[in-house]
Amino acid sequence: MMWFNIAKAQSFMPTQGTEIAKQVDNLYGFLLITSFIACVLVIGGMIYFVWKYRRKTPNDKTAYISHNTFLEFLWSFIPLVIFLAVFVWGWYIYHNMRSMPKNALEINVLGKQWAWEVEYKNGYKTVNEVVVPIGQDVKILLTSSDVIHSFFVPSFRIKQDAVPGRYTALWFRAEKLGDFHIFCTEYCGTSHSAMIGKLKVVSREDFDRYLEQGQEERNLPLAKKGEKLFAVKACASCHSVDSPAAKVGPSLFQKFGHEEEMDNGEKIKFDENYIRESILEPNKHIVKGFPKGVMPTFQGQLNENELSALVEYIKELK
Ligand code: CUA
Numbered sequence: 001m002m003w004f005n006i007a008k009a010q011s012f013m014p015t016q017g018t019e020i021a022k023q024v025d026n027l028y029g030f031l032l033i034t035s036f037i038a039c040v041l042v043i044g045g046m047i048y049f050v051w052k053y054r055r056k057t058p059n060d061k062t063a064y065i066s067h068n069t070f071l072e073f074l075w076s077f078i079p080l081v082i083f084l085a086v087f088v089w090g091w092y093i094y095h096n097m098r099s100m101p102k103n104a105l106e107i108n109v110l111g112k113q114w115a116w117e118v119e120y121k122n123g124y125k126t127v128n129e130v131v132v133p134i135g136q137d138v139k140i141l142l143t144s145s146d147v148i149h150s151f152f153v154p155s156f157r158i159k160q161d162a163v164p165g166r167y168t169a170l171w172f173r174a175e176k177l178g179d180f181h182i183f184c185t186e187y188c189g190t191s192h193s194a195m196i197g198k199l200k201v202v203s204r205e206d207f208d209r210y211l212e213q214g215q216e217e218r219n220l221p222l223a224k225k226g227e228k229l230f231a232v233k234a235c236a237s238c239h240s241v242d243s244p245a246a247k248v249g250p251s252l253f254q255k256f257g258h259e260e261e262m263d264n265g266e267k268i269k270f271d272e273n274y275i276r277e278s279i280l281e282p283n284k285h286i287v288k289g290f291p292k293g294v295m296p297t298f299q300g301q302l303n304e305n306e307l308s309a310l311v312e313y314i315k316e317l318k
Pocket of ligand 1: 111112114148149150184185186187188189192193195
């Protein structure tokens, strides 16, 4: 059914990275073309009849026409067949999309304001980057730690909400090597539009190597671990670390050891305990000039070791 695969034109639609993507494009191509033909028939017929049956003399009389059973049957029956075909076709593709394959490679993805936290089975964590092997069924297990996000890979034509308090899932089998966009397609606050990730499709060998390298990263020094966590937990979307410029929250650059003025006029020393408190109880003290209630608490999301790593990293921002 290649003749209506108009979406083949790369500039018109994103690359087709999966078999499902081709199926979806075929269905949309069919819908587009049948709609176009129907539109031409209806509008064209209308214009033609307006011209053909226009008033030619001042006392033209319209002939008495009651109905035409054959015509009425046709214009009811043909669309019915088309609609039913589209329904069955769409159901078939949707059923494929929603039936999770057995023995799929599972990857956990957590949506949060405003990043995608990715965790593989061996415990390796990354942010905004999902790496998968080509030609293998991959199941993405989604959830969210705050509001509803939506995981969308345009090139794969798949999309699924990430909902706080429950798991949702989607699957795909990548057929093309390369980098593909991941977008958040559910408005989730200030930096929703910046919640962009990358889905990398690599060879089986590269994928295994990638996971191994992830294992090695577990033995990093504390500050390096903190730097990694800072990225994974998306702290950087609100706090700058290399300049005093404020983002959504105050900058952390060269703050350690100095005093910080709070919105109630109180001055607090920026030390280890202040960093710890700001992570676990971010609304206890608000830095002057910043709104209350913006930062979510990380209570229960970080263990002591991870907290120390973050403190160590923030300490060394000089
Ligand atoms: Cu997350 Cu929009």
